[in-house]
Amino acid sequence: MTAHNPALNRRLRRRLAIVSTVAAGGLLLVACGGDDMEGMDHGSGSSASAAASSTPTAGDNPAPGAFNDADVMFAQMMIPHHEQALEMSGLADGRASDTEVKALVEDIEKAQDPEIRTMKSWLKAWGKPESAEESMPGMHHGSGGMDHGSGMSGMMSETDMKKLRAAKGTEFDRMFAEMMIGHHEGAITMAEDEQKNGRNSTAKKLAADVVKTQSAEVEKLQKILDRI
Incomplete structure (x- = not known):
């Protein structure tokens, strides 16, 4: 039978207390370490998300x-072509007399102004x-009315524009x-060339819209000529 030794019992209790403290501390470190790792994971995840969001x-x-x-x-060609059409249309204010x-x-202004902005965004x-x-x-726009050499067919010369400015009624x-x-026939020719030789689907779709819209407007313009 083991004799009761108060001193021994006190030493055993101190050792058990130390072991318990160390064990608890180890568990705490593991827990904290887990939290730190999670924080690191979240941080790297956030960086990855930020990188992904900045990628075009x-x-x-x-x-x-x-x-x-x-x-x-x-x-590049259709932008100045449209811009001249808008310039011609702008001259109608105070000069045109026919309601059609x-x-x-x-119609020309509503269609072509947004198209200019769209094509600029492409470029x-x-x-x-x-x-x-x-x-x-060395390429000059509108130098010869029908400047097929530069691809700018249908562009009005400065002389043409002066005549239009001087006219009324x-x-x-x-x-x-x-x-x-x-002017429209020139744009249609350019758009048909894009439909044939272009590669970008968005550009080819706008070219198709130009052909459709401006072909219809040519018919209206011809009817106006036949009437007046």
């Missing part, structure tokens, strides 16, 4: 997908200059219709 996606590009030189040239001409002017996304002259030095209506028919 197809939705950031107004004309996603592959594109070629024909797409770029279509946008005035209505058609509004920006593609990293290309807005002006074709920056890509093809029925004379303006007739001159506007004649010039806009030629």
Whole structure:
């Protein structure tokens, strides 16, 4: 039979207390370590999410997908072509007298102004200059009315524009219709070329819209000419 020893019992209790404290401390460290690891995981996850959110996606590009030189040239050429159409339409205010001409002017402005902004956004996304002259030095817009050599068919010369500015009433209506028919036919030719040679689906869709819309407007303009 083991004799009762108070001193021994006290030493045993102290050892048990120390062991218990160490064990508890180990568990605490493990728990804290787990929390720290989770924090590290969350941090790396947040960094990954931030990196993913900063990566460009197809939705950031107004004309996603592959594109070629024909797409770029279509946008670069059609922008100034549309801008001249808007300039011609702007002259109708105070000069046009025919109600159908005035209505058609509004249609042209509503369609072509947004298209200009759209094509500029394409070129920006593609990293290309807005002006074709920056890509093809020495090319001049509107230098010859029907400048097939530069691809800018249907553009009015400065002489044409001066005549249009000087006209008023029925004379303006007739001159506007004649010039806009030629201008639209030039745009249709450029759009058909994009449909044939372009690669970007968004650009080709806008080209199809140009062909459809401006072909219908050519018919209206011709009817106006036949009437006045």
